[in-house]
Each structure stands twice: as C-alpha cells, then as structure tokens.
Amino acid sequence: MTRTDRQRWLLPSDLVEPGGSGAARPRRTVRDWIVDTLLFLLAALFGLLVADVSAQYNSEPVVLFDQLAGAAACCALWLRRRRPVGLAVALSLVNVIAPVAAGALLVGLFSVAVRRPFREVAWIGALAVVTSTVQVFVRPDPTTNTGLSIGIGFVLILLVTAWGMLVRARRQLVEALRERARRAEAEAELRAAQAQRLAREAIAREMHDVLAHRLTLLSVHAGALEFRPDAPPEQIARAAGVIRDSAHEALQDLREIIGVLRAPGENGDGGDRPQPTLATLDALIAESREAGAEVVLDTTVDEPAAVPAATGRTVYRIAQEGLTNARKHAPGTRVTVTLRGRPGEGLTVDIHNPAPDGPVPHVPGSGQGLIGLTERAALAGGRLEHGPAPGGGFSLHAWLPWPS
Incomplete structure (x- = not known):
C-alpha cells in the first residue's frame, strides 16, 4: 500500500x-x-x-x-x-x-x-x-x-x-x-537551495582564483612566443615548458574543483589534492620566478604552519591574484610581497608593483578576481583594499584576523 x-x-x-x-x-x-x-x-x-x-x-x-x-x-x-x-x-x-x-x-x-x-x-x-x-x-x-x-x-x-x-x-x-x-x-527545501547557490558561488570564486593564475601564465608566454618568433631556442623551450606545466596544473586544479561538486563516493582515486596554505606560499613565489617574474618576498612570519588553515589559504589566494594581475598588467616589473603579523594582532599582506615601462600587451580582464578576494576577506573577518599606489604602480593591502 x-x-x-x-x-x-x-x-x-x-x-x-x-x-x-x-x-x-x-x-x-x-x-x-x-x-x-x-x-x-x-x-x-x-x-x-x-x-x-x-x-x-x-x-x-x-x-x-x-x-x-x-x-x-x-x-x-x-x-x-x-x-x-x-x-x-x-x-x-x-x-x-x-x-x-x-x-x-x-x-x-x-x-x-x-x-x-x-x-x-x-x-x-x-x-x-x-x-x-x-x-x-x-x-x-x-x-x-x-x-x-x-x-x-x-x-x-x-x-x-x-x-x-x-x-x-x-x-x-x-x-x-x-x-x-x-x-x-x-x-527546508528553500534553505537547501539557498545553501547550494551560495556553495556554487563560492566554488565559482575559487575556480576563478585557481585558474586565473595558470591561464595568465599561458597567455603571457604564448604572447612572448608570438611577438618574438626569433628568440633563442633555449628561451622558446623554456617558455614551452612553462606553458606545458601551467596547462597541466590548470587541469589538475580544474579536476580538484569538479571533485568538490561530485557526490561522495564518485571520485575515482579516492583522494584529493591538499588545499594551499601559508606554508605553500614559497612554492607559489618560486613558480612565479620560474615563469620569469621578479618577485621579492618579505615576511616576518617564522612559522607559516602555525597560521590557521583558512587564514593561510586566503593569504595564498590574495598573493596568487596579486602576482597574476602583475604579470597581466605590468610584465617585467618587480613585485614585492610583504607579510607581517603575529597571533592576536592579525596578519597583514601587501603586494606592490611599479608601473611598467613602455607599452603593455592587452590582456583581457573583468576585475572579478579582486571582487572575489574582497568578499573572501570579508567572510574571513578581515578587509582588503586595492588601487593605484601613491608613487605609481598598483598596490593591494589586506588584513586578516589571527587569533592568539
């Protein structure tokens, strides 16, 4: 019945x-x-x-x-x-x-x-x-x-x-x-639908933050190959290697994001890649340097692993977006990443790059990355500001709480 x-x-x-x-x-x-x-x-x-x-x-x-x-x-x-x-x-x-x-x-x-x-x-x-x-x-x-x-x-x-x-x-x-x-x-159905919508928006922001960094590397090095076809074979091989590695990393990141959308038990390998934290910031800086960018990291945080995982991940995404924007809009300039803070006082992130010399190849952008970072910082209980620097160039400043 x-x-x-x-x-x-x-x-x-x-x-x-x-x-x-x-x-x-x-x-x-x-x-x-x-x-x-x-x-x-x-x-x-x-x-x-x-x-x-x-x-x-x-x-x-x-x-x-x-x-x-x-x-x-x-x-x-x-x-x-x-x-x-x-x-x-x-x-x-x-x-x-x-x-x-x-x-x-x-x-x-x-x-x-x-x-x-x-x-x-x-x-x-x-x-x-x-x-x-x-x-x-x-x-x-x-x-x-x-x-x-x-x-x-x-x-x-x-x-x-x-x-x-x-x-x-x-x-x-x-x-x-x-x-x-x-x-x-x-x-309950309405709340579930609203939670699903918020989760999709968060995943969309995460996907933008993750893939923009990789795709910008592809765009920059592909543009270099296009404008300098007579470059030495070593430089061409190096640029091709960066393009290959960036494409591979982009695919890996995309699989990671799609894995979040899958239901439990659908992942074939049964394991996910670890989420970035403040301890992986050095790897991000090294990757940017290998891609030809001049990046200076100035930090007073002696133990990155002591920073809460959510705060460290937000700092990582802020640095990733700042380096991506610098490569897009100010290629060839020195990017300075300054990290200050200690438990109980919060964590401060400053990213600055001077204005580029000469014309800059046009790279399309919508500004959604900075908007997403502002929302991410607000959700973490902090704040984020960005805009032209007083002495020229562009600066990004963020403060995030670090409980004692």
Missing part, C-alpha cells in the same frame, strides 16, 4: 481546515464508506429498539408510521456529509412525532458538530433539545417517567454534540500540524 493509498484510507474526505466551515468533499474515501455504514446501522438498531417498545402500547397504524419514518430517517443519513445542517433540522422536527428517528437525529447532531462552527452547533443543539422535550408530551412513553425521559434526551444530545466537537478540534489540530510540516519542508 502506497503512502497516497494510506492517506486515502486514513484521512476523512471532509477533513476540516483550521478555522474553516468544514464543508464536505465531493468524494468519499474507503474510510468514509465504513464510517457511514456503521453509523447507519447504529441509527437503525436504535430505531428498532424504540419501535419495539412503541409497539407494546400503540396501535398498528402508528407502529407502521413509526417504522416508515425511522427507515426514511436512517436512509437520509447518507446526506449528512453534504447537508448536515438541513438534515439535523429535518430530523429534529420528525423526532417530534416519530421517536424511532431519535437514533438518526443523534447521528445528524454529531455530523453538525464535526463540520460546523460552534454558533451553528449551539442553535441546532438547542432546537434538538426543544423538539425532544416536545416529543415526550406528544408521544409519551407510559413505561418511563416524563422528567426522566426529558433528562435522558438532554444528556444524549449533550454527549453526542460534545463528542462531535472534540472530533472537529482533533481534525483541526491534525490539519494544522500537517500544514506546519508542509511549511517546514518547503522552508
């Missing part, structure tokens, strides 16, 4: 919305048919008991009338889901002259209490009490005291009405909890 089938079996077709009028739904479920059949049988059994008592002291035409009225009242119960108020009013009036309809009247009152607000239930219940009291005088029972008959009728009506109102309150509570669960599920 599927979940939908279980819901159709367990849930009534006229489930009341919280605060609603409890209007009946057009189609009955299997559960509804079972409940309606049981209530019909209970009303018929109650009517047969009353008819048996009435036959002991009434004439045959009166007994026949009671039987026909009771049968019609029980059959009318199949309309209780669509016309609960009209049915209850009609049964209350019939009960005045036909006591065998009392069972059907109780079922009708129960239906009204389940499907209608308290105001309607109150006046219909009051009408039932009045008609049942009148019925004691119109069709008196010689075997029962008048006061006792009135009291029994009042108690039965009160119990049935209270039971129906309890069922209505329970249904409203169940529906409210179900609506709250649906809302919570929708909010």
Whole structure:
C-alpha cells in the first residue's frame, strides 16, 4: 500500500481546515464508506429498539408510521456529509412525532458538530433539545417517567454534540500540524537551495582564483612566443615548458574543483589534492620566478604552519591574484610581497608593483578576481583594499584576523 493509498484510507474526505466551515468533499474515501455504514446501522438498531417498545402500547397504524419514518430517517443519513445542517433540522422536527428517528437525529447532531462552527452547533443543539422535550408530551412513553425521559434526551444530545466537537478540534489540530510540516519542508527545501547557490558561488570564486593564475601564465608566454618568433631556442623551450606545466596544473586544479561538486563516493582515486596554505606560499613565489617574474618576498612570519588553515589559504589566494594581475598588467616589473603579523594582532599582506615601462600587451580582464578576494576577506573577518599606489604602480593591502 502506497503512502497516497494510506492517506486515502486514513484521512476523512471532509477533513476540516483550521478555522474553516468544514464543508464536505465531493468524494468519499474507503474510510468514509465504513464510517457511514456503521453509523447507519447504529441509527437503525436504535430505531428498532424504540419501535419495539412503541409497539407494546400503540396501535398498528402508528407502529407502521413509526417504522416508515425511522427507515426514511436512517436512509437520509447518507446526506449528512453534504447537508448536515438541513438534515439535523429535518430530523429534529420528525423526532417530534416519530421517536424511532431519535437514533438518526443523534447521528445528524454529531455530523453538525464535526463540520460546523460552534454558533451553528449551539442553535441546532438547542432546537434538538426543544423538539425532544416536545416529543415526550406528544408521544409519551407510559413505561418511563416524563422528567426522566426529558433528562435522558438532554444528556444524549449533550454527549453526542460534545463528542462531535472534540472530533472537529482533533481534525483541526491534525490539519494544522500537517500544514506546519508542509511549511517546514518547503522552508527546508528553500534553505537547501539557498545553501547550494551560495556553495556554487563560492566554488565559482575559487575556480576563478585557481585558474586565473595558470591561464595568465599561458597567455603571457604564448604572447612572448608570438611577438618574438626569433628568440633563442633555449628561451622558446623554456617558455614551452612553462606553458606545458601551467596547462597541466590548470587541469589538475580544474579536476580538484569538479571533485568538490561530485557526490561522495564518485571520485575515482579516492583522494584529493591538499588545499594551499601559508606554508605553500614559497612554492607559489618560486613558480612565479620560474615563469620569469621578479618577485621579492618579505615576511616576518617564522612559522607559516602555525597560521590557521583558512587564514593561510586566503593569504595564498590574495598573493596568487596579486602576482597574476602583475604579470597581466605590468610584465617585467618587480613585485614585492610583504607579510607581517603575529597571533592576536592579525596578519597583514601587501603586494606592490611599479608601473611598467613602455607599452603593455592587452590582456583581457573583468576585475572579478579582486571582487572575489574582497568578499573572501570579508567572510574571513578581515578587509582588503586595492588601487593605484601613491608613487605609481598598483598596490593591494589586506588584513586578516589571527587569533592568539
């Protein structure tokens, strides 16, 4: 049995919305048919008991009338889901002259209490009490005291009405909890989608920071080969080697980023490359120097491994972006990377390059790398500033927290 089938079996077709009028739904479920059949049988059994008592002291035409009225009242119960108020009013009036309809009247009152607000239930219940009291005088029972008959009728009506109102309150509570669960599920899906979007944005920034460095090396050395076709074979071989190594590293970095997007267990090798930290900054400087850049590293951080991994990775990306921009927009200039800081005071990174001499080959750029670095530094609790240096050239300054 599927979940939908279980819901159709367990849930009534006229489930009341919280605060609603409890209007009946057009189609009955299997559960509804079972409940309606049981209530019909209970009303018929109650009517047969009353008819048996009435036959002991009434004439045959009166007994026949009671039987026909009771049968019609029980059959009318199949309309209780669509016309609960009209049915209850009609049964209350019939009960005045036909006591065998009392069972059907109780079922009708129960239906009204389940499907209608308290105001309607109150006046219909009051009408039932009045008609049942009148019925004691119109069709008196010689075997029962008048006061006792009135009291029994009042108690039965009160119990049935209270039971129906309890069922209505329970249904409203169940529906409210179900609506709250649906809302919570929708909010959870929304939060998951938002988290996925933020993760994709972070991965996109990471991909830009990683690949821009490699692709810039490819662009610079490919441009050198293009503008200097008569270069010595040693320089051409060296540039070709840098291009090959940069392309290989770019592919490796791209595989690493794509690996992050894969679900757990999809990676074929079962291992990922280690993320860069401040301890790998020397390797980045060495790589830039091998590519022909003049880079000076001035640092007072004696133990790079002591810097938190997230902070060291941010410093690495800032230096990587600064060196990449220097190669793109100021090739041949000296780039100075200054690193200062200690625990409790924070970590300061300064990257400066002077203005280049002569014309610079145009290398396209969108500035998204610096924007991404600014956001990365802000997320780390720091700040980043960049722009033209006072003495010429370009400078990049960042401060990141370093807890003690």
